[in-house]
Amino acid sequence: MMALIETNLPALQVVLPLVAAPLCAMLGRGSRSWAFATIVSWLTFLIALSLFTKTFGGTIISYEMGGWAPPVGIEYRVDVLNAFVLMIVSGMAAIVLPYARRSVAAEIPAERQSFFYTAFLLCLTGLLGVTITGDAFNVFVFLEISSLSTYALVASGAWRNKRALTAAYNYLIMGTVGATFFVIGIGMLYMVTGTLNMADLAVRIAAHGDSSTVHMGFVFILIGIGLKLAMFPLHLWLPNAYSFAPSAVTAFLAATATKVAVYVMLRFMFTVFGFDYEFQAATLEMVVLPLAILAMFAASLVAIFQDDLKRMLAYSSVAQIGYILLGLTFLTDTGLTAAIIHLFNHAVTKGALFMVAGCxxxxxxxxxxxxxxxxxxxxxxxxxxxxxxxxSLIGLPLTVGFVSKWYLVLAALELGWWPVALLIMASSLLAIIYVWRVVETAYLQSAPEGTVRKEAPLSMLIPTWVLVAMSIWFGINAMTTSAAASRAADMLIGSSQILWED
Amino acid sequence: MTDANILLLAIAIPALTPFVVAALGNRPNLRDGASVLASFATFAAVLALLDAVIDGARPAVTLLEVMPGLVLRFEVEPLGMLFATVASGLWIATAIYSIGYMRGANEKNQTRFYICFAIAIAAALGIAFSGNLFTLFIFYEVLTVSTYPLVAHKETPEARKGARVYLAILMTTSILFLLVAVIWTWNIAGTMDFRAGGILEGKIDPAYVPFLLALFAFGISKAALMPFHRWLPAAMVAPTPVSALLHAVAVVKAGVFTMLKVGTYIFGVGFLGKTGAAEWLMWLAAASILIASIVALTKDDLKARLAYSTVSQLSYITLGVALASQMGVIGGSMHIVMHAMGKITLFMCAGAIYVAAHKTKISELDGLGRKMPITFICFAIASLSIIGLPPFGGAWSKWYLMLAAADAGQIVIIGVLMLSSLLNVAYLLPIPARAFFAPPRGQVAHSLGAAAAPVREGVEEAPLLCLIPICVTAIGCLVLFFAVGGLYEYLLSIQILPESMP
Structure with a gap:
């Protein structure tokens, strides 16, 4: 039995929440479905953890769905990079769900809560699926599963504020446009190569050589994913969606959804198109790099002027995605390490901040x-x-934010890109302004007359502080995360040479 | 107990004091007692360490590896030992003084005050004992953050504004310049250990040296080098014990200490001298000395005048580094001690005047010397020491700095130092002079209005707990003049030259 489970872990990672989702809907009222979803999320996290420990040393697990051999069948392929992302996604779910009970109970009517948790599990399924699969079209399928359930989750904020409906609708349109771009891009690659398996695609694209169809495929995929990960200026859906979604959803999405999209970008750019793909390198430097820097400044500046805490944090997310993209455009080992480690670091930090907003x-x-x-x-x-x-958001030492910033600046200096290093620092000064505005208001001004506020319940405080503690712990002892990130970076750089083995 | 354990103990005591203080928050006497006790215990530990260091021991502890290659490490060497002794020794004086002041001035939130104070001391000791640039940077930032609540202590709009300037300047410069400098150093030297003779020689293109030095010099804005000195006067909104210990001793001295440390152990005095990279810094420091003194002349607020005097005096130490010779380093380090002793006395006097007479302006001090003779005698003694007249300690540090300038052949710098002493006379001595010799203002007014109540005569000093520390530090200024021989011997043991190659 144990052996059976162990060999099928990659499948279980996705199948478990997928099967649990409809069951959750059948459980009826709130607390039962909440408990069920929480247990499922914990199991999923355990699976991700064991996959991570297995791949940390450098092993690559290849799992053939239904016994169909790739490239015809769907392959699940786990290496240190996506095991790391799987861990972030399922870990965040496992932390957010305990937090969600009180918050959801206050924001969503009791009879709808089981559907809420169903959508949550589906979203989790989608995000995990996107991450684990080694099949390009399968990525699209799971991306849609996660997106559709996200639209529902965002819209469920409507009981608190009706504007959630427009936000969800807006997100739906933008998300669908993005998904369409993405699938067109994959179609073009399929046209050229006749395969959908990523490892196979890599080999065949390399063999086929450069062509304008591959260019178009690349650009379509870049824009499609760019929409999903809120790459500036394709981020317009994000602030509304994050500010009007229920608090627990915002905390979960902010920590995971964009991170998974970044992962897809990394995977397509470096595994499928290859690290040394010239057209890509040029696009990254000429287009993505300026956009990333623009995002760091524009979004941070906008964040300074927001009055709504959730909206402020949402704009800060757009800026932080700028950091991740910046690390990616350096096209160096350190740069990629910075991008990957910031996936984790930002997930922890922003998750904690949105949880505070929820409290x-x-x-x-x-x-x-x-x-x-x-x-x-x-x-x-x-x-x-x-x-x-x-x-941590500012990037002070002893927090995870510092670790990210360290790698990012180091990467810039290694290339001798002086101005970029100073720009990174300058933009984190903007973070000081918007964070400190809140700190000052919270501590140094007296409460408005007649407000009654009590401390948040423990069920919300503990998950919040777990994330806060993680943002300190992994800031003081960043050996594990930086090892994982640098191995993942090595693997991505080396993977243009690693061919798919049968 | 091994030296390494004592080292950890010296940092651990102030680091753990906040917990004790917080637990005793409801019992003010026990709480303040705990603070004083902790200051004595810390000083005892530091003295034990000092003994070992004088005997030639260099205790070191490596705590943990944060990121690959970046370790948190403490290592004691003479320069750091000196700073630690000054900071922890004067903590005792301030801890006692704070009790008198905070109660006398009826300040709120005293528990928070003592908590942040102890953290700040722990951070200062962390800076003093840090074994590499990375550790130093971490504690540097801890010191910035932990002193913010102290500056904002009064929670009034001015306090908020002052604290904002304080945080903004210290954070901006440390992140924008210092962190970049640290990462750059790491990138080119591959190490961040403090080594005698520096780690940069031969690794960096000499043309870049002035540039890197500028990043350090402006990044370490705790040294209040113009034009990044504005935070110091802004921080004067803090309660006086904070100004006394932190903004005359711990924080600013942490700044100049970092400057000395970077000059001696990162660049290496010899390397700086050879490349001439520090020449611009020398002129800037000289300008800073004169301009700040002139600004001090124009200030009527007592603490503001002292603040500008601090800005000016700190640049003496920066000047010592910039002269790039052993004598410069000795003069600079000695000035850390001398200026600390003098300036803490002046600030504590200013606080005593505020507590006893509620006066903050120099123009209001006329005749106050008759009511507060001890305070003003101490003020006069400390002023003379700052000016640099024998038989007070300040004379020696200026003497050695002038020697260093003479060695370097910088006649103009000698002139600057002498001019500055004259300016010191002009802005410091009128204060006790007015207090003792000018007729009290009230009397003039009363002689006109016959019906007014008679002016109360007699001595009205500040509480005893304020007065005793003032007397002790004032006597300290005198003692240091005679104890300089030992100090000079000790400072000679700072290793300037690289260890000979095996």
């Missing part, structure tokens, strides 16, 4: 910064969590 929404009834005056006294633990996670 404010529940206990203070608002996420508007100006009405959070003096909240530091009424909700000391929540606000302290914000301060610490805020430090």
């Amino acid at each position: 404010y929404v529940l206990m203070a009834g608002t996420s508007s910064i100006s009405s959070l005056r003096g909240v530091g006294r009424d909700m000391p633990w929540t606000t302290a969590a914000f301060v610490v996670a805020g430090f």
